[in-house]
Amino acid sequence: MTKIQLINKINQAFVNVHLEDGIGMYEADCIDDYLQPTDIEYITWKAKDERVDWQKLLPIFLSDEIHKRFNSSCWTFMDAKGKRFILPCFLLQELEKPDTDNPIYFALTYAHNFDDFRILNPEQIGVIIDFLNYKLTIHLKNNDTNAEEECKKCLSIVKEKLL
Template sequence: MTDDRCFRIDEMDLDELRDRTRDQTLIDAFSNWIRNFAPHVDEVIAEISAAFANNKLRDGIGLFEATGLDDYASDEELRRLRASDEKLDWKRISTADLSRCYCSPSFFDPQGFVFHLPAFLIAELNDEHPYGFIDRIYRTEEHPEGWRALLTNKQRVAIIAVLELIREHPDYQHELDDIDASLERFRGAQSMG
């Protein structure tokens, strides 16, 4: 199994894993993922796309602007970067730009985080963003603070679908407590909103 693939693995990857390890528990876990959960990745991606379809950046921090903040750019440079940021349609953001700006999520404000959230989630679920964005949705420490409150119920449902999917992935088994706590928070917020 190649290191750059996580969610889009198949039987060939499983054969590779069998060649590399005799850990039957690990082999069984990945076999279970491939058979029962990998087929649902596209459904979850479709749910994310639909839930965030009309998401706009508004006055949130954009992808390139956030990279500029990381690089201690001048105010003039930040304005230039802001002008080049996508503000209306997150689907226009290329996976190459997401990868190039992999530190940006650390510098987003809540609106910027929510605007870019679907692009990063979909890229990671497609194994096109190897920098670990998904863990940001289940961290106990909310960063940036307040992003969850900006979600619509439909968006919360999409995030719940992501969390339910990844909690079944062998690579996330050591994160189950955090994932389950996050699921509880999102479900609670969904029933309130």
């Protein structure tokens, strides 16, 4: 599978995913900062969370600029709906900017609660597996044994927990 094919599969698998009433990226960062839901700052940032089109967030993920209330730790404080909504952004970020602070391997390998991933449909789970297989191919080509082993471990866990 080529990178372009994988990007297209990611976009297709998550095309109609919305945040709904889930915890978005900005709200998650407020939670990380121990803000209370009644705090004005919390309310303000939660209102800024994109809820309909995750692709509107891609420029933040692909930019080199620092954005307030965006960091990779937001993943930890999201609920299942938030993780499903933001997952394609992290996958695409890892494909386009592999040297960023991306939590995707850690999130998939060391998830304390795989129940958050039960919200994913079979096509979305398949895309995660395709993504990991693609990354494994890259690591093998680059002779990056540490990244290869991490990717294999992640792939094994994802298959065990989600298939």
